[in-house]
Each structure stands twice: as C-alpha cells, then as structure tokens.
Amino acid sequence: MLHIENLTATVAGQTVLRGLDLDIGAGEVHAIMGPNGAGKSTLANVLAGRDGYTATGTVTLDGIDLLERTPEARAAAGLFLAFQYPTEIPGVGNMYFLRAALNAVRRERGLDEIAAVDFLTLAKEHMARLDMDPAFLSRSVNDGFSGGEKKRNEVLQMSLLEPRLAILDEIDSGLDIDALRIVATGVQNLRSPDRAMLIITHYPHLLDFVQPDYVHVLRDGRIVRTGDHHLAHEIETDGFGPAVPPVPVR
Numbered sequence: 001m002l003h004i005e006n007l008t009a010t011v012a013g014q015t016v017l018r019g020l021d022l023d024i025g026a027g028e029v030h031a032i033m034g035p036n037g038a039g040k041s042t043l044a045n046v047l048a049g050r051d052g053y054t055a056t057g058t059v060t061l062d063g064i065d066l067l068e069r070t071p072e073a074r075a076a077a078g079l080f081l082a083f084q085y086p087t088e089i090p091g092v093g094n095m096y097f098l099r100a101a102l103n104a105v106r107r108e109r110g111l112d113e114i115a116a117v118d119f120l121t122l123a124k125e126h127m128a129r130l131d132m133d134p135a136f137l138s139r140s141v142n143d144g145f146s147g148g149e150k151k152r153n154e155v156l157q158m159s160l161l162e163p164r165l166a167i168l169d170e171i172d173s174g175l176d177i178d179a180l181r182i183v184a185t186g187v188q189n190l191r192s193p194d195r196a197m198l199i200i201t202h203y204p205h206l207l208d209f210v211q212p213d214y215v216h217v218l219r220d221g222r223i224v225r226t227g228d229h230h231l232a233h234e235i236e237t238d239g240f241g242p243a244v245p246p247v248p249v250r
Helices: 040-048 071-076 094-108 116-129 134-138 147-161 177-189 205-209 230-238
Strands: 002-011 014-024 029-033 053-061 079-082 089-093 165-169 196-200 214-219 222-227
Touching (some): 002 040, 014 040, 014 053, 014 222, 029 040, 029 230, 040 053, 040 079, 079 147, 089 094, 094 134, 094 147, 116 134, 116 147, 177 205, 214 230, 222 230
Parallel strands (some): 029 196, 029 214
Antiparallel strands (some): 002 014, 002 053, 214 222
C-alpha cells in the first residue's frame, strides 16, 4: 500500500529526513515515536504535500507517485492527515466544511456529490459513534472547541472520507484520559483490512487503546529501530536511547 524508499526532506534549508525507508501494508497500523526534532511531523507533512518542504526519494500509495501529486490529488488517492493542532475557521460552518471536503474527494474519484440532506443523515450516524452532539455541525469549524472536541472533529472527518491511508499526527496531544479514550475508540473503530494507519506520537497511552502492528523509532531523520507494540512501553521505561551518528544522505 504505502512504500517509502530513501526519502529525504528539507525545510528552511535544513535536512530533516535522511534516507527514510518504510512499508505499510493494507490493514496494518504502524506507530512512529521519537524525540522532538526527529522528523515525525515532517514525515506527515511531506506525505500530505504541505508547502515549504523539498522532498526526494520514492513515495507511492497503491502504486501512485505521491511526490508528483498535489495535496488534493493525494487526498483523492486516499490519503488523510489528522493535524496535531486543528485549525479554527470562524465563520465557516462545520457541516459546510465537512460536506465540501467529502464532495471534493468524491469529484476527484468521479463520483456524484452527496446532497445536503443525505450528508446530514450520514454525518449524524458517524457522530454518534464518536459521542459527538449533532449541534457541532452548526458551529464554525473548531471555533471554541475544546482540545478533545477538535480531535474528535478530525476523526469525524476521517470517518466520513474513508481514506486508504490515515496519518494521525499526535492526535493524542493535550487530551485528558476520557477524551483520549473517546478519540482512540473512534480511531480503533476505523481499522479495516482495506485501510492502513500511521500513528505519530510521543507517548504510548494512545497505543494502549489502538494497538499497532509495528512501532518504529525515528531519530535524526531515519528509522533506527522497529518492534511490535511492546516497544512503545520499553521506550516509556528506558527512553529512546542514545543518539545515533548521522549518515550521509544517499
């Protein structure tokens, strides 16, 4: 599904990713952990196609070259990024925003747009699974939302878009245990044999609820260690270990 080979990425003149390799198969959940500055969010942003990054290497999703695609085309190909800090958009209704996002993807895939009344029914079904009040649809996007509400809104969007690859960039940051449990349950319910997930986190607590198939340690722009879900708790106890010497970019 997702194949990354020798990925390098530079931002503001600084090389952050240094020859990163990673493969994620359909139905798999991978977690990436690492210290601040290791390149975790850079990886997420490069995969999503955010501006400001220069990337080289091979990145394909179902055989599609992502580095040659616009962010919109990447979304249409099935990639979704849940942000660490979801943006507030005052004056833009949540229902309008979510329906517009869904219809944009549907258009790219050659499907008919979904009518407002049908979308409302669909959205309410998905919101019920996330313990979200339908009243959130009438509010501005993330405006005045608590941290947990913002993260649930991200998971709601992911649920509606049904991506092939979901990237969750520190979606657990700033959440208390109750909010974390609700968000994690929503993520867990979206696991599917046809969907891959890449979870980026500092802490193992989210991984207690959404147990990954693989845990990778990212350090100095490359993956230096891989294990099963037990690795996350080893890191919590022992830390990430000593820094590794940088390797030349190939």
